[in-house]
Amino acid sequence: MKGSEVPEFPHRIDAGNFKAFFDATKQLSGEDEISLLKFAAAFCIPYNETGGSFHPTLEKGGxxxxxxxxxxxxxxxxxxxxxxxxxxxxxxxxxxxxxxxxxxxxxxxxxxxxxxxxxxxxxxxxxxxxxxxxxxxxxxxxxxxxxxxxxxxxxxxxxxxxxxxxxECHFFKFRGRGFTQTTGREGYIKYAEPALVPAGYKKVDELKNDELDKAFADPKVYVGVFHNELISPPGPHKQDFAKIDEDPGKLVIIGDRIAGLGANYGEFYAWRCKTLAAAMEEAGWTGG
Incomplete structure (x- = not known):
């Protein structure tokens, strides 16, 4: 990708990985096409978590x-x-x-x-x-x-x-993985397991740490986890993403939910999504 970095979007994008990720829009979002604001919402989380690489990442210590x-x-x-x-x-x-x-x-x-x-x-x-x-x-x-x-x-x-x-202990085994950096055993059971099992993998408690690493490199898994955690999570926030266009305030809720309590990420995430969508419109994006 060409152009200068700006503070709100400091990373360059890996074009090939970006294309591969959004070529799976149907699987990611559950829709054949998504609006510009929904695109921005789906873009900004993995952009932030992967530093623009759009490669499923593994949280590392050091x-x-x-x-x-x-x-x-x-x-x-x-x-x-x-x-x-x-x-x-x-x-x-x-x-x-x-x-x-x-x-x-x-x-x-x-x-x-x-x-x-x-x-x-x-x-x-x-x-x-x-x-x-x-x-x-x-x-x-x-x-x-x-x-x-x-x-x-x-x-x-x-x-x-x-x-x-x-x-194999929970503090290490269930560290952040994927495009939403799913973290903690609860998150893995809620969001990862429904993607792992249909893809032919064992349940999270039956997989070793290294097996989880390999599974999260499988597009069938990381796309499914992204959908389950960001787009359509079980529970009261299941329709938040679907309602973004009619209620952009849902972006704040989504950002805070993904980042975790106390991170105060929601407002920045919402601003980032709206800024990206506005810039694309100004640059002549037509949706075609």
Missing amino acids: KVWLPRTKKKDGDRKLVDFDEYGYFFWGIPGYKASYNKRDPPWTWPAGDQLQKMGLLDDKKQLEIWNGHPMWELGDPVNDKNYPKPLEDPRYPNPQSEPPKPAQR
């Missing part, structure tokens, strides 16, 4: 720029949370710990490792069941700034069998 309030590299520093620790730790102003207890949907890693027969030490069980918050501090000027991987609140296993087994 390093995080801290403090989150700083934007210049000289005022912040990359802090390593590791592949697993990123999902175990909560980071203020950025993300919550995924290692939560939320029955009947989600259980912390300690309970799961104990159920696997891999953990019986009471102290270790308590640590594995934790959902610690990483206090920011000043990683730039503090020479003794602590390391998340060495913090006693983080288990950081270096040996078998807990190290590979944690990949």
